[in-house]
Amino acid sequence: MVVLRVTKKDEERIKDLAALLQSQAIDEKPVEMNAEGELDACRQNLDILDQDNTTWIAIAYMDNTPAGFISITRIPKPNAKNGYLYVDELYTDPNFRRRGVADSLLDYSKTLSKSLNLAGVRLLVRNSNEPAKHCYAKNGFVLSSTTFGQWLCPK
Ligand SMILES: CC(C)(COP(=O)(O)OP(=O)(O)OC[C@H]1O[C@@H](n2cnc3c(N)ncnc32)[C@H](O)[C@@H]1OP(=O)(O)O)[C@@H](O)C(=O)NCCC(=O)NCCS
Structure with a gap:
């Protein structure tokens, strides 16, 4: 079962997120990672999470282990139109793929968009990224x- 937790800037979640970011970096670019450096960067970058209703990061857990995350931001509109949520990153650790983690995280973005009365959810995907496109x-x-x-x- 996938359990989602929406993270604010708290230490436990930051550690879980840093672990996923490390897995993502290794997955996408196999270089040696500096675990402490990753954690520090994560701490600094997450200040934005303390602003309500503009940015969200949800972490998906399977068997109590961080399995994936989604980062979402709200795009403001200067006029009366309803804006969109924008998914900046969606990532599932390779050990947990094809078990519904991304489905749950995307579901969260859709539910959030509806609850905020927005127009929907937008994102970008590379043309070559067949798994993500599917x-x-x-x-x-x-x-x-x-x-x-x-x-x-x-x-
Ligand atoms: C794309 C990604 C997020 C999918 O995560 P996931 O947790 O494995 O996805 P789910 O298990 O929720 O699968 C949802 C659906 O996606 C599709 N899918 C996922 N992986 C797939 C693959 N390798 N090939 C084809 N379809 C795939 C399927 O339709 C799947 O539904 P199904 O299992 O019922 O057939 C994951 O592969 C990933 O993190 N890739 C690297 C990062 C990335 O590309 N992120 C997206 C950037 S735009």
Whole structure:
């Protein structure tokens, strides 16, 4: 069974999240990780979680072990339209894949969007990411081709 906990900036959850972020970093880019460094970065970046109703991170647990997480932010609209929630990251630890973790996390984003009276949930996915595309389609997300733009701060 998947159990979800929405995290605020508390020490226990930060440790669980840092463990998942480490697993994600190793999964995506096999480099040596600095566990303490990851934990410190996590502590610093999570200040934003103390602001109500703008940012959420939900951690999914299976057998009491952190198995995945979703980070969600609310996109404000300057006019009378209802805004969307935006899923910035969705990740399941490889040991827990194909057991409904992402389904539960996406379900949470949809429930949250409804409870806030918003228009829905948006996200971006790489065209090459077949597992994620299947996952989003199964969960009712309609994928369309859009042109993605970004500007990077000069280093
Ligand atoms: C994509 C990802 C989040 C799916 O997580 P998960 O917990 O394994 O997904 P679930 O078990 O909830 O599966 C939900 C559905 O997704 C689809 N799916 C998941 N993995 C799949 C795969 N490898 N191939 C095809 N479909 C897949 C299936 O439709 C599945 O439903 P089913 O098991 O009933 O067939 C996970 O593979 C992951 O973390 N990948 C790396 C990070 C990533 O790509 N994140 C998304 C960025 S946009």
